[in-house]
Every structure is written in C-alpha cells, then in structure tokens.
Amino acid sequence: MPLKKLRIRQKILFTLERQLVKGAQFQLLLVAAFIGLISLVGGLLVMPSGPPTSTFGESVWWAFLRLSDPGYLGDDEGGWRRFISTLITVAGYVVFLGSLVAIITTWMNRKIRHLEQGLTPVTANNHLLILGWSNRTIHIAAEIFQSVGRIKRFLIRFGARKLQLIILSEEVGPFQLQELKDHPFIGKRANEIVLRTGLAIDREHLRRVDSLNASAIIIPSLAYGKRELISPDIETIKCLLSLNAEANLHRRHKLPYVVAEIQDEYKVKAAYRAYSGPLEVVGSNTIISRLMAQNIRHPGLSEVYNEILSQIVNNNLFCQNFPDLIGYSLGSIKKAFTKAIVMGVVSNSADRYIPKLNIPESHILEKGERLVVMARNSEDLVWKSASLSKEAPTSFVRSPLAPEETSETIRVLILGWNDHVPSLIKELCSYEEETYFVRLVTMRPVVEREKELQFLKENPNRVSLEHVVADYIRESEIQKTDAASFDHILMISSDRMEEEEEADARTMVGYVLLEEVLEKAKKRPSVLLELADPSNESLIRRYQSEVIISPMVLSHLLAGIALQRELSSIYSELFTVGGAEIIFREIGTYGISPGEIAFHEIEALAATHGETALGLALQPKPRRKNHLLLNPDKHRKIVLSEKDHLVVLTTVY
Template sequence: MLPFRVVDRVKFIVERQLVKGAGFQLLVVGIFIGLISLIGGMLVVPQGGEFEDAGSAIWWAFLRLTDPGYLGDDVGTWQRIVSTLLTVSGYVVFMGTLVAILTRWLIAKMQDLERGLTPVTLKNHIVVLGWTSQTLPLLSELLGSSGRMRRFLEQHDTRKLSLVVLSEDASAEQVHELRMEPGIGRRFRQIILRSGSAIQPDALHRVACLDAAAVIVPSAAHEAGSLVTSDVETVKALLSIAAQARHLHAPLPFVVAEIQDVRKHTVIERAYPGAVEVVAGDATISRLMVQNILHPGLSEIYNELLTAGSGNEIYVRGGESMAGLSMGEVAAARPLAIVLGLLRRNGKGWNVELLAPSETRINADDRVVLMARDYSETEPDPKRQALPDIQRGRAKLTPPRPAAAPRRILVLGWSRRVPSLVAEFASYRHLAFELDLVSVVPENERTQAINAYVGSHNTVECRQVEADYMVEGELRRLQPDRYDAILLLSSDRLASGEEADARAMVGYLVLEDILAEASRHPQLIMELSDPDNRQLLYGHKSEMMISPMILSHILAQVALRRELRMVLEELFTVGGAEIQFRDPADYPLPASVDFHLLEKILAREGELALGIFRQRADEYGRHLCLNPPRRDYLDIQPGDRLVVISQTGQVAS
C-alpha cells in the first residue's frame, strides 16, 4: 500500500472542513489569517525597532493584513516588502475569501427561503399536497368561493384564509405563475409555498399538515407505462399523514383525495383512517363525457356548475336555520335560488333525496341542496317579495328508453381515461354503443388495459384502429361523418398539457376540414388540459371540456363542503336524479310563460325546472340560460329545449 503524502493529507482535512458549511469555512479562513499574521510577524521581529516583542510584531502583521491603510506608515525596505506581501495576501485571503464565503452563504440562505424550507406556524388552514396542472385553478377556486369560504372559516373559528402548497421544488417561477393566474392576482400573498414531498415527514411538518382544516391531494401526472402511478403516490401520501399523526398522537385532518382508478376507492379508505372524501378523476370526466353524448349540449351546464365564473353553482346549506320548514316554504323565501333537494343522515353517510316533495319537513341535521349564482342568494331575503308556494309531489320514475340502434362513437386519441370511459358506456345497460378507438398506441396494449379495467362489457363493442388522426388521409379513411359523436381526447403521454392540447386542436381542425365536405355533421366533444387554449379556436363548433378546471372545482368545493360530492355523483351518474333536455311541446305550456309558471307546470309532473337551452346562441356563443328571473317571460322559440331534473331508473343487469 502506498503511503499518503503529507500534502494530500492536509488537503483532505481542509476539504472536509470546507464542505461543512459557512461556519467551518470561516474557521479555516481564520486559521489561515492567523498563520499569515504569525509568519509576517516572525519575519519582522529580527528587525527590532518599533517591535517590543513577538506579540506586537504579529499584531502589526495582522493590521497590515486586514487594512491596507497602514501600508504608508512602514519604514525600511524589508518592513515595506513584508507589509506589501501582507497587504496583497489580505486582499486575497481576508477580503476576497471572506466576502466570497459570506456572499455564498447569503445566496444559499435566500435560495432556501425561496424554496420554503421553514415550517409554517398556522392552524385551520388549507394544505394542497402537490404542484400539478390542477393546482393553479384549484387555488383560484378556493380564493373565489367567498360565501362558502366565509362559512368554512366561521366553522373553524378563523378569520383569514391561508393556503399552503407543498411543491417538489418551490421557486420564484411558481410565485410568478401565482401572480399571473387570473383568479389569484394580488391575492397571491395568501398562498404560501413550501418545498418537499408528501411522503416525507419533514415536509408534512413544514406545511403543518396535522393542524390544517382540510388537506387536498390532487392527482399528479405520471409517465405512461410506469409502475408508480399517480394513485400510488396518493396512497403513499395518505399513509405518511396517518403515520405522522400516530407518531405525534395528533388527530387526523380532513382529506380530499383525487384518484384516477375508481377501483382503488377502498384502498384509500383503508390507508387513511380519518375523515376522507375520494374524488375519482377519470370516472368523473368519463361520466360527464358520456352524459354529454346522451344529452348534446350538456357540457354548457356542467361547465357553468363545475367551473368558477359568474354563473350558477350548487350549494349545500345546513338545516339548522330551516328546521321545521317545508321544502316549499324554503323555496318561496329564496326567489333567486332553486331548491334541488335534501341530504338526510344515514348512519355515518347521507341519503341523497333530490326532487323531494314540497311538503317534506326539514330536520336540523339535514342538508338542503340549492342552485344559485352566489352563496348569499341561498339565504332568505326579507327585502324581496316571497314566491307563491309550488306544490310538488313525489317524483315520477321515468323508465329508460332503449335505443333502436347502437350509437356509433369515434374516439380519437388514447389516455388512461379510455378504459374508464368504456366502463361508463357499459353502465348504461339499456343502450348499446359501438366505439372505434383510434390511436398510435399498439392495439394489444389498449385492449389489455380495457379488459383489465372493465371486464365484460356486452353492451359496448370496441374496435381498435392503429392510426394517427392528425394525418388527414388516415382520418378521412375512417369516414368520420358516419358516426353519431366524435370524442377528441387530450393525451397524457406527452410532456405537457400544452403539447397534448396542441395535438387535439390540430386534429380538430383536420376533422372540421373533412366534415365541411360532408352532408352530416356529428356531435364533436373536445377535451383540453389548459384553460388558456379555450380561446384559440374562435368560432369552433365543438363542445369543450377543460378537465383540470372541472376537477379543481370539485376538489375545492368538496374541501369546503364535503357533502357536495354525493350530490354531484347523483346528478351525473346513470339512474336517479338526472339533468335532461326536454321538448317544450311535451308539456301543456301557454303561449306566454314565465319561469315561475314553468316551475309550477313541471312540478305537477314531479320534475324540477332549471332553465332553458336556446337553439340559437347569444352574442357570447352561449345557448344556456340557467335560473332565469322568475317573472321574466321565456319567449320559447322553435328548437329551444327545457333544462329539467327528472327521476330516471336503471335497467337491472
């Protein structure tokens, strides 16, 4: 074995001290300064003169080393040479190295502060675990929910909303994104960024996760084919929160978790023993897509109800202030809102009773479901004239109508959502569908994914087509005008949502060019990942779905009012209360009818009127008018349809 050289040994020791941080670096520099001062003092001691002893010579050397102003006071050639060398060494060692160490330390500290490594000292705040494509619209939804947020803050005895976001690497760029988000803007100061992963105990402590009023876990993006899916990351995050609570003997916070595979619902509940609401992202979007195919134009309804804006939203109010009143009395006292129904306790859960009869009495522990433009409109307004009571009996069950022929659907693009989409089509057992799935993904991979997710799907016939729908020739060979509906999906296999949307929009333009020559124009539904891309296709003829916006709204509103999830599932799943379009000719309407009279006529049929869907769009391209003023005449034109909620059945398997 070769012996270590003394120089290498010294360099190794110095290196080990320097990597320990600024404090040890300053110590090493201080030692060097002491050595240089000692050597400089020893060099001038033999000269005698003004130096009484070695100590005064060393002090003389230290002064020259740290301050060049003493250089002109020296006498004698040797003393001046030593003084000059000390001064030059001072510039290099004392000033240069010291300033460099302090500057690097200060920059590192500033970067650490920007990354958000300091634990927050908050309570009853809202924590978002993860920076994904849904984070910005999610934060915008939370900040924009003024009335519902006010009730949330009162419930948790806090005055100001504080949002804490845990990001893998918090940065100044993310702060800039918060500032530029339309729904956030100047309110970005209410948002605190912290760095870390949701599976790290230190990171959970950094965001004060156990002291939060609500914790939201949005689904993260993952690479296609990866064994570590977004659902696995969600389960790991919930396990980490539960483990930290057990370690600190602290209560578990309320969690709203998004998963992609609805089959993992029970896994989530098993992983997290506390209060948790699970939002199945893929299943939710698939439900909305299928409902929109069955009821063309429905996308305008859920885009209004499930995205932030100036339109109507669904609110859930506690029954304490309405106890003893009937549903009809509650509706009459709220002329700007529509009462949809009730939630009633059933053990630890709730029974959803939309379209409840008007004579139903409200209990203190019930929840009342309403639709309004603002939270304040769900409260009684003594300044406004009360509406005449409307008598609504028990809702009539509308049997499902089997289709005469299978519906032909063309699905362009592939994502993890397609198996869930097939499963949703299969849930409508009274209908038959023929799906042509077009993608460049190999056929066997897609077939295997669908069979593993859905299993038997007798009412849905899937045909796999390997083609690139962006190539006009391949798309033209599919003869898209022969289909009843065409779905353009945003791919999850590309690097970003912008790239996925760009591909979908190019495919849409190619499709429009082909359909312009055809005599038949099928229904077009396009899914986008980035809400900013909505304005790029001006004058488009398709129905758009902004998936992150819809899911962000659901996550935010469920975090503020957890019972809302069950209401949305009831409205947008097969069977039960459903939003439907009806022909005005199906009802005995007079020539001139206002919305209040329309409500009264539909109530006799056990249905609930929500508004009207115009055949002709207004100047903003909108067809939908939900919850119009009660005394405004509707001026129903040929082709207009009524928007109603009716009770539908499900065909037994």
C-alpha cells in the same frame, strides 16, 4: 513492496478541502488561522528594523494593523519596513477582506437557496394543505381563493382567522411561484401561499407541512409522467397510510379531513381502508367518463356542468343549514328563494351524507336536513318571509316524463386513448335502455385495449366495439374513419405525451382535420374534445364543438368538496346513471309555445311534471353573448323559439 511516494502537497490540499466544505464557521476559522500566520511572519520580518517594533508582541500587532487596515501604510519609514508593510497590506486585501466577503456572500446565497427550497418546517393550525404539484394544483388554489362565501364558513367552522394555504411540491423554486402569480385568479395573492419541498409519501415531509394540524388536506393525482410500477394511485394510498401512521404516534390527535383523487375505480375501496379519518375519494376516471357519457346522451351538457362545478363562473351549488325554514314545505321554500333555485335536500346518517334531489314539493324540511341550492353567490341565499306558508302546497298530479331516448343504435366515434376510455365504455354499458356502436381509433395495440376492456364480455349486447389502429392526425387516416356517419365524436387527450401542451396539440390538429371532413356532411355529429390545458380552449372557440378540460373539472371537484364535504354526495348523485340527472327538454314538452314567458312560470310547469327547472339553453345568435342561462331572474320575460331548450333536473327510475 511498492514504495509510497511523498504526497505532502496533496495531503495539505485534501485537508484544506475537508475543512472548507464543513461550512462558514470552519471557513472563518481557517481564514483567522491564515491572518494569524501572516501577522506572525510579518512581525518576525519587521522586528530587526527597530522601534516601534522592537519586541515580538509589538511587531505582530504592527503587522496585524497593516493587514486589517491599509490606512496605516503611509505611517511607515524606512525601505525594509515599507516593503514588508506593502506585502502585508496586499495580503490583507486578498485574505482578510476578500475571503471574508466571499465566505459571507456564499453563506448568504446558500441560506437564501435553502429558504427558497422550502425545507423549513412550518407551524400552522387549521390550514388548507395540498399534497403534490400536478396540473390540478394551481386550479385548486385559484378555486379556493374564489370561494369567498365558502371560505368564510370554512374558517368559522374551524375557528380560524384567515385562510392559510400550504402546498407540498417535489420541487420548489421561482418557476412554481411564477406559475401561481401568472394565474389570473391568484395574481399577487400567490405571496400568501406557502410552498414547501417534499414528497407526499414521505412521513418526514408530511411533518414539514404540519399535516396533522390541517383542517383539510387535498391530494390531487398526477396525470402525466406515469411510471410502470409506481402509479399515482399507489402514491396516493401510500400518502394516506403515512397520515394514519403519523396520527398513531399521537393517539389523542384527531385525524384531519382528506379529499383524495384516485384514478382507478378498483382502488377506491383500498383508499378508504388506508385512512381511518374523515375521507372523500374522487374517482377521476369515473367522473370524467360519466360527464362524457352524459354529454353523448345530451349534447351541450358540458357547459352546464362547467358552470355549476366552478366557483369562478356564474352559478354554483351550495349545501347549507337553514334552521328558520324547518317545518316548511319545499314548494313554499322554493317560492321564497327569489334569487336561487332549490334542488333538494341532503341528510346525514352515521356520518354519511344522503342526497335527495328533485323531490316532491310537499316534502317538509326536517331538522338535520340541509338545502341544496343553486345560486350565483352566498349573498343570494336569502328568502322572502312573506312567501313562506305552513299550508300544504297545491297538489299537482305528478306526471314524470321519461328522458328523450331513441330506439336506434347510437353511433360513437372515439379518436385517441387514455384511462378514461375504458371507464367511458363501461358507463355506456350501464344504460340498459340504449345500445351503442363504438369505433375506437387509436395507435394503441388492439391486444392492450382488449385487456382493459374485458368487461365487455359481460354486456355484449349493449355496446358493440370496432377497433381501428390508425393515427387520426393524418388526413388520409381520418378520412377513412367515415366520421360523418356517426352521431357523436369524442376526441380524447392522449396519455402517451409527457406534457399537456403536446397532448393538446395532437387533439387540436386532429380536430382541424376532422372539421374539413365534416364540412361536407349532410348531418353534423356532435363533437366533444378533451383538453388538458384551459388556455388552449380559446384556440378552437370559433369551431362548433364542446370542450371538457379534465384537470379543470377535477380541480373544481376537489376544491369544492374540500370546503364543503356534502358536495361529494351531490355530484355523485348527479353523475351516476339513474336517480337525479340534468337533461335538456324541448319547450313543447311542457306545452310551451314560442313567445314570451317568465321563468317562474316555467318552474311551475316543471313542478307539475315532477321536475325542477334550472335554466334555459337558448339558440346561439350573433348578438347573444350567453346562450346558457342558469338560474335567470324569475320575473324576467324571455322570448323563446322552437329551437330553444329547457335545462331541467329530472329523476330517472
């Protein structure tokens, strides 16, 4: 049997360590024990020196006073007493003062770090809650702060006094707070945002942000750093299940309204099944692919959508009740709104919103219907009572114009790959009157592409696809793509990069190389870039291209729908093939000749053809700051040329 060595020193050190790690209370008790021990030893050593330390109690008290206050050092007489007093005083500096300061400082630092991490549960009512930190989160917060009119109505609806925004993030620290402060539309208001550490899929962490008492919850999806088995959609659906389970613990508790982002359209139904409360699901891949498809059909349309989606730019969509206008015709109401454009109505049926856009002017506004209006802000949602009339509007012969189509095959070059590409090609397959040839140039293996594009077998005649395996940021490879022969070129943000800056760097370098190829082209194709970081748009502004910043578009959608639920049905109607669509018209389509014309005259001409005029897309000029004019002054005279276009809302049957 092996002999056990004496390990007294190790045992003592281990015991001390276990006591010290228990916290400030145990550390203070240990220091108090040391102070008592030093006082006892000092008292015993100084007792033989005589009065005033003749008794044991007086000696211990004498030692404690020297230990705690060095001012007593000059009162001692005798060599031995002074020697002991000096040793005790030095020990007092080290043990009494040094240890106490160290313990209190460490405790304070630990407490501050704990508070900075956002682990303290919050108690709030009717707050806005964002679950997760992604490349959408900051833009969602900025969009909410800029939605002044909608925020006021939102607070009134829930009886709240002021906006309280809480963000649940996997990590909380100075970096996240600084990012919020650096955003130009948040700035100092970042201090109004409450940050809490946690995971959206953890029920305990959902309690930390008082999720069940929120007025609205936004769940943005993670676009980068995807894992093979746990996708962002799985985490979103798990979060919805957790919210449902929390509500089941409090059966009388009303479930909050949730706006969730789902990337895979096949998981949208699963999201609705996972949550039994009020829920709006935004299919991000579907939305972005539809915007790209619309831009292929109508180059320049991205600027229109960027404006109407954002609360920060000039014009926005509003959906409101106007009880005083019930019983009036839509034509009369349109004339009464002098600073806004009425696009249609939204009705509610069984808690489901049904939009009716670009409807006849003879439509009478009924009780329960809300007007869909484009305006610069909520203050422009006013009308002139003198313009209202109960009389039936003059009946025009509605002669709808079909969207401008081509019988030729539309050639599209796609450079790059991410989850939007399959959705985009699927969207192109839904346009029955058009055929497309798509050349797909990316480093992704063909086998993986074909696996995600199996739906093409159902519509082989509408979209013909050619696969090319190449890296488009190489000059020799991009010259082989024959880019100049295409009608449209799309540069897709890569999903293989861990960071947005890396993905955008590849896209922008590829675009600069593409510009060299297109300089010699006889007919320049339209070019659309997808970027992930809005700050990179300024780097390519001088080039002739359009930009879609996917996180910004999705942030606008999530924030807008959270504050006004009806907008979800309106956006869905505008982006879906068929039904109401925003398109460009040549001015000659309405019989307009180049020269001066007021916008209210254009509105009247559009109405005769069953369309709604939204604005003008003017030819860019050196002195012209904005070539896109949505909702212009209706009586302002605008000089039009043959190259200018009208922005109209039409109906595609």
